[in-house]
Amino acid sequence: MFLVPESVARDLVTPAAAFAAVEATFAAMARGDAWNFPVVRETLGHADAVYGFKSGFDRAGQVLGLKSGGYWPGNADKGLTNHQSTVVLFDPDTGRPHAVVGGNHLTALRTAAASAVSIKHLARPDAHVLGIVGAGHQAPFQLHAAAAQRTFSRVLGWNVDPSMLDRLAEAAAAVGLPFEAVDRDTLGARADVIITITSCFEPLLMCGQVRPGTHIACMGTDTAGKQELDPALVSTAHVFTDEIDQAVRLGECQHAVEAGLLTPAAITPLGAVLTGDRPGRVDADEITLFDGTGVGLQDLAVAAVAVRLARAQGLAQSVDM
Structure with missing residues (x-):
């Protein structure tokens, strides 16, 4: 299994790469090649936080996984980002964990990419x-x-x-x-x-x-x-x-x-x-x-880009499971 820390994902995935991945995901969903699973999102009753999971499977792109995280409104006072998330990717052929990717920066990129795709096609x-x-x-x-x-x-x-x-x-x-x-x-x-x-x-x-x-x-x-x-x-x-x-x-x-x-x-x-x-x-x-x-598929798509680039550049840490 590969680990791609937040700092590595931040340096490797460009806004243009995130845009391309998210735009492709929109199209894959429309074709029926990819679909999201039901979202789990709950108020914790602790730290005013909202926590949950988004997940899905892109059959054409062979990307399976989930993003776990949520919103902690008090994090700014601690010098942390209010939105916290981690992406876990799995091998769709075996179900074994393939990669764990820091998801904070990637979430910001994919959210911005999604609105940018809408601007490109609708404005x-x-x-x-x-x-x-x-x-x-x-x-x-x-x-x-x-x-x-x-x-x-x-x-x-x-x-x-x-x-x-x-x-x-x-x-x-x-x-x-x-x-x-x-x-x-x-x-x-x-x-x-x-x-x-x-x-x-x-x-x-x-x-x-x-x-x-x-x-x-x-x-x-x-x-x-x-x-x-x-x-x-x-x-x-x-x-x-x-x-x-x-x-x-x-x-x-x-x-x-x-x-x-x-x-x-x-x-x-x-x-x-x-x-x-x-x-x-x-x-x-x-x-x-x-x-x-x-949607979870967008998170998985940009995380897959991060893993691919990190492995190509020797920046992904490999660990045994």
């Missing part, structure tokens, strides 16, 4: 203003990945705690884009692409705040009860997701579905757009929305 080609709601650890990853998909001219940002927006300003400067801190009304009125990446349990963007033609990548809602958008906004959009079942149970769609404003049949798997089986954006004025719940 208007002339989109030039990027808006980001949220300024936590994940937000700079989102900004960098999005910037590779369109020729943006500026970045607008809003966060519950405005003092954290310096993180977004630095990320924007790193890709050569001016940054402006704005209120939510201004962000919704001016942005062509909006990424929401928070841990909120209440709507941050309302239906009237987002203009026609906007693409929204809603990336923070991955647990029952979490919410970033007004259900009325979700119901007026052309909705896409990574996996319909998760979107209805755990994603942003849960609230619109519960309110009777959206049916699962109205949600399109993004992978079906990649394979050409379903249309993506059909009108320059429609609001498109990607409900990114985060």
Whole structure:
């Protein structure tokens, strides 16, 4: 079995490599070549943590495994990332453990890659203003990945705690884009692409705040009860997701579905757009929305890339089991 520590995975897997792996996973899911297993996600009643497992099998890519981890909100005070995760890969022919991979950095990369895939395939080609709601650890990853998909001219940002927006300003400067801190009304009125990446349990963007033609990548809602958008906004959009079942149970769609404003049949798997089986954006004025719940297959795909690169460069530690 191989060990790929967090530091090695961080150095080896580029955003471009993560994007390619995640995009391929979307398509494999749509073709029926890969599927996710039911998610286990529980509140621990300790340290305010939420912990769980995501797993799946890519038959075409021969990747089998799980990601174990969750969210510890007090970690920032300890100098640690709030999201903690580890990926375990297994040999699909024997069931023996194949690799253990540090998953914190890879989770950030794959989450950003997923929203970037949605921007590539759903945002208007002339989109030039990027808006980001949220300024936590994940937000700079989102900004960098999005910037590779369109020729943006500026970045607008809003966060519950405005003092954290310096993180977004630095990320924007790193890709050569001016940054402006704005209120939510201004962000919704001016942005062509909006990424929401928070841990909120209440709507941050309302239906009237987002203009026609906007693409929204809603990336923070991955647990029952979490919410970033007004259900009325979700119901007026052309909705896409990574996996319909998760979107209805755990994603942003849960609230619109519960309110009777959206049916699962109205949600399109993004992978079906990649394979050409379903249309993506059909009108320059429609609001498109990607409900990114985060699926285990994406974690496994980027972890497999890390293992392959680490082995090729002699950086994977081999241990007997």
